[in-house]
Amino acid sequence: MLRIRCPWCGERDETEFRYRGDASQSRPAADAGLAAFSAYVYERKNPRGWHLEWWLHVGGCRRLLKLVRHTLTHEIRVVGTAQDQPSLPQEPGR
Amino acid sequence: MTAVPNPKPMPASTERESSGRYSGWRLLLEGLAGQRGWSRAWAKALPRPRYRVVIVGGGGHGLATAYYLASEYGISDVAVLEKGPIGLGNVGRNTTIIRSNYFLPDNIRFYEYSLKLWEGLERRLNFNAMVSQRGTLNLFHTEAQRDLFTRRANLMRLLGVDAVALSREAVQALVPLVDLDNGRYPVLGGFLQPRGGTVRHDAVAWGYARAASDAGVDIIEHCEVTGMRRDGRRVTGVDTTRGLIEADTICLAVAGHSSQLAAMAGLTLPIESHVLQAFVSEAIKPVLDVVVTYGAGHFYISQSDKGGLVFGGAIDGYNTYGQRGTLPVAEEVAMEAVTLMPALARVKVLRQWGGVMDMSMDGSPIISKTPVDGLILNGGWCYGGFKAIPAGGMTTAHLIACNAPHPLAAHLDLGRFAAGRTLDERGAGPFPYAH
Numbered sequence: 001m002l003r004i005r006c007p008w009c010g011e012r013d014e015t016e017f018r019y020r021g022d023a024s025q026s027r028p029a030a031d032a033g034l035a036a037f038s039a040y041v042y043e044r045k046n047p048r049g050w051h052l053e054w055w056l057h058v059g060g061c062r063r064l065l066k067l068v069r070h071t072l073t074h075e076i077r078v079v080g081t082a083q084d085q086p087s088l089p090q091e092p093g094r
Numbered sequence: 095m096t097a098v099p100n101p102k103p104m105p106a107s108t109e110r111e112s113s114g115r116y117s118g119w120r121l122l123l124e125g126l127a128g129q130r131g132w133s134r135a136w137a138k139a140l141p142r143p144r145y146r147v148v149i150v151g152g153g154g155h156g157l158a159t160a161y162y163l164a165s166e167y168g169i170s171d172v173a174v175l176e177k178g179p180i181g182l183g184n185v186g187r188n189t190t191i192i193r194s195n196y197f198l199p200d201n202i203r204f205y206e207y208s209l210k211l212w213e214g215l216e217r218r219l220n221f222n223a224m225v226s227q228r229g230t231l232n233l234f235h236t237e238a239q240r241d242l243f244t245r246r247a248n249l250m251r252l253l254g255v256d257a258v259a260l261s262r263e264a265v266q267a268l269v270p271l272v273d274l275d276n277g278r279y280p281v282l283g284g285f286l287q288p289r290g291g292t293v294r295h296d297a298v299a300w301g302y303a304r305a306a307s308d309a310g311v312d313i314i315e316h317c318e319v320t321g322m323r324r325d326g327r328r329v330t331g332v333d334t335t336r337g338l339i340e341a342d343t344i345c346l347a348v349a350g351h352s353s354q355l356a357a358m359a360g361l362t363l364p365i366e367s368h369v370l371q372a373f374v375s376e377a378i379k380p381v382l383d384v385v386v387t388y389g390a391g392h393f394y395i396s397q398s399d400k401g402g403l404v405f406g407g408a409i410d411g412y413n414t415y416g417q418r419g420t421l422p423v424a425e426e427v428a429m430e431a432v433t434l435m436p437a438l439a440r441v442k443v444l445r446q447w448g449g450v451m452d453m454s455m456d457g458s459p460i461i462s463k464t465p466v467d468g469l470i471l472n473g474g475w476c477y478g479g480f481k482a483i484p485a486g487g488m489t490t491a492h493l494i495a496c497n498a499p500h501p502l503a504a505h506l507d508l509g510r511f512a513a514g515r516t517l518d519e520r521g522a523g524p525f526p527y528a529h
């Protein structure tokens with residue numbers, strides 16, 4: 001069970017949240033071309049390590065959160081707002 | 095990672111000792127002779143510096159690809175590199191269901207081809223894989239679902255694949271355990287694919303490994319690929335924990351780790367890695383002789399020949415490489431089990447485990463060339479790649495040997511994403527955690 005510390009609601013079980021995927025993708029400019037858009041929609045780095053990701057607190061404040069979580073250890077390092085730009089830790093997770 | 099020493103290395107140059115033909119007679123004679131006449135099912139090969147084809151990943155797809163390359167396409171200068179022992183990946187972690195009841199006609203044809211190969215596999219491999227065509231039954235619980243399943247069944251029948259509609263009464267007769275009028279989602283009926291069923295998963299890995307080894311393939315265990323060598327646009331070899339190995343063609347068949355291996359060659363794939371759990375109960379007397387899936391959630395169940403109930407549900411739902419599952423899904427699966435089959439409430443769960451899988455962006459697999467010359471990808475199997483092992487192996491071997499896609503797998507190309515030809519079997523869109 002993940003426990004996610006929502007900045008508005010406090011620490012809650014993962015079952016209150018809905019995963020919304022990789023948050024490192026940014027939408028290309030309108031004239032960036034098909035290849036850029038296809039990469040944006042379909043391609044994922046899928047790292048084995050620290051991952052920037054969206055979680056929607058659907059069973060709480062209903063806000064979209066940005067997490068830094070480790071995909072092997074599941075350690076959660078940062079829970080921020082959608083606007084935050086956290087950098088990924090350099091060291092391996094616990 | 096450090097190299098794991100091979101316990102009993104066997105020089106690849108020496109003549110291989112074959113494990114011989116397996117038969118009832120031999121079993122009997124060996125029984126009388128104290129079981130001392132058996133030899134290794136497959137040779138523990140030492141890596142050579144160069145092969146025509148190197149396959150990364152000794153799971154079902156890697157081994158089947160190697161076997162068909164040697165037996166069907168005459169290419170036996172092949173090595174399968176496996177980071178651990180054979181059979182500990184998803185090929186030995188899945189819930190063993192085979193079927194071809196898909197929705198998209200191209201997928202129906204592909205999985206039906208696989209089912210046909212399963213039907214003749216044990217004779218071909220001379221290995222008892224316990225292929226059991228006990229039938230797979232999909233229950234429906236709403237009228238909309240009935241219409242959707244009817245459409246799927248009709249599409250299957252148009253392509254000559256078996257699908258039978260069952261009334262509520264027929265469902266009850268076939269599976270007395272099901273509570274038709276369960277308080278949450280009463281069962282309205284079901285669709286049965288009589289030729290669907292289960293196969294002993296480890297036997298599939300062992301059977302293909304043995305047959306591939308007999309056909310001249312080097313199966314190299316404890317050999318992890320750690321890097322990819324390129325010469326311009328072309329891949330030329332792999333760095334491994336047992337040294338550099340060069341090859342004309344490199345095929346990735348690493349199930350949940352495709353993104354990792356592709357990244358070594360500078361590629362980003364339309365894949366996320368997710369974990370799927372499976373559960374096995376204590377052994378009980380026979381109560382279930384067909385595979386059942388619950389339509390009002392994500393739950394499926396069968397009974398193994400040892401008597402354990404084998405069941406599972408949905409993926410945990412967030413990117414992970416952890417080969418373990420977490421409790422919320424276990425709880426959900428248990429809830430669905432007890433809703434559909436209340437008698438199960440008294441059965442104890444004995445074991446639980448997880449397997450890391452490639453979830454592709456459209457929910458369908460990828461058998462394809464890649465933008466890197468000489469690099470072939472067999473991946474993106476999501477939670478349905480076990481049933482596809484024979485067809486996946488055959489069509490990947492075809493792609494490698496003929497340098498052109500097999501007609502039955504041409505739709506599984508990697509280029510479909512950029513070209514807007516995605517195969518959204520489930521209609522869930524580009525959200526891998528939703529497939």
Ligand SMILES: Cc1cc2nc3c(=O)[nH]c(=O)nc-3n(C[C@H](O)[C@H](O)[C@H](O)COP(=O)(O)OP(=O)(O)OC[C@H]3O[C@@H](n4cnc5c(N)ncnc54)[C@H](O)[C@@H]3O)c2cc1C
Nearest residue numbers: 151153154155177183184185188189191319449479480481
């Ligand atoms: C719990 C669970 C239940 C499932 N149930 C079903 C089912 O009922 N029916 C069905 O059709 N499918 C099912 N699946 C899916 C199916 O198991 C997989 O799609 C399929 O086994 C994947 O192909 P594989 O056998 O080649 O994979 P694997 O057996 O995982 O083979 C990949 C191999 O690559 C190796 N590898 C990885 N990285 C490296 C490296 N760097 N160097 C060398 N080797 C490497 C791994 O060690 C592994 O052995 C299930 C999966 C899970 C997890």
Ligand SMILES: [Zn+2]
Nearest residue numbers: 006009057061
């Ligand atoms: Zn909140």
